[in-house]
Each structure stands twice: as C-alpha cells, then as structure tokens.
Amino acid sequence: GGIITQTPKFLIGQEGQKLTLKCQQNFNHDTMYWYRQDSGKGLRLIYYSITENDLQKGDLSEGYDASREKKSSFSLTVTSAQKNEMAVFLCASSIGGLQDTQYFGPGTRLLVL
C-alpha cells in the first residue's frame, strides 16, 4: 500500500496572495492530479501530470499554476487568492495509463479572508 500526504491541512490566506499547496505520494505512481471541491459540488480537475516535468491543464486551470519536479511530488499554486474563497483542494495519484484507479489524499482546506 501507499499514502498520499498533503500539506498544509488548513491554509488561511489574504486576498491577492500567492499560495502553494504540496502533495507527496509513495505509491510510485506516474500520474498525479489536483482537484478542487466546493461545498455541495463535485470535483473539478485543475491540473494533472502523467510523468515528471509534465503538466496538463484541466477544466479549472485559470488562476492556478502547477509543478511536477519529482515523480513523487506535485505542487499547486493559487496565483492570486480571491476574497472569501473557501474550497478543498484534493490531490490524487494513479499508476498511469487508461482507466486507472485514482487514490486521493486528505485534502487542503483553503480559506481566504
């Protein structure tokens, strides 16, 4: 088995601030994902990466940057936090290839004051 670790668990930011969220996995999975989950809504894909140094935009990439410098880690940057924004950011990973099971981390909860 393996585990996905997300840091920090809670993040409070100021409007306009650049905020970085980190994700680590020890599954040795090739593909990693960042999703956003808003209260009462489903998941929306922000970015994914199918291998080290690869980046693919999802449906919600505007306002975010991502970085995959190592196979085991995938970071997400909120380029300019929006006032009163509140969401959960979920990192996931999968072996790679078609129809692979995605395993999720516990999430980072963001609140922008």
Added chain:
Amino acid sequence: DAKTTQPDSMESTEGETVHLPCSHATISGNEYIYWYRQVPLQGPEYVTHGLQQNTTNSMAFLAIASDRKSSTLILPHVSLRDAAVYHCILNSGGSNYKLTFGKGTLLTVTP
C-alpha cells in the same frame, strides 16, 4: 450533465446489508463503473470498480446489470464507520483523465 443517477440519501442500522443503487443508462462500452466514498474532512476513498462482471473485495460487492445500465454497491454488515457519501462514477480513461463526481448518496448508519 451527470452520467449517473443515485438516490440522495439512504438509512440503515448497524449489522444490516445495504444496497446502494446507481443508474447509468447512457454508459459507453469502454467506461468502467467506479465507486468512491467520502466522509467529512477526508478525501474520497476508493471502494471498488468493475466493467461487466460482478466484483468483490474486502469492502464491498459490486453487482453490475447484464446490460450495464445500472449497478448496485452492496455493503455487508455495515458499521458506523461505513457512514459516508457514496459516489458512483464512470471512468473511460483515454485522454479524459478526470473523474466527475456528482452529489452521491449519503448513507446514514444508526446503532
């Protein structure tokens, strides 16, 4: 548009066997049926998945209709720890890596 339909909520008592239904009438031939569950303050947890045949693992039994237009997740002898929102989703992989979650079914388990 959601490709799966699930009841908003279901209730059960500890020790019961729970049947969670999911309708996916427009499922494509290459789409797998995945089930995840999620509790507050946690990320989604993988439960099981299948394509055509029924599948079983330590968590649940997945029954898939012969026409694949519906499936049922069967949780034997539920405990309080099984209380969660259960999501039935379709995943075709390919160039579309994203998982699309709907509202799911909120399963309540009482002692």
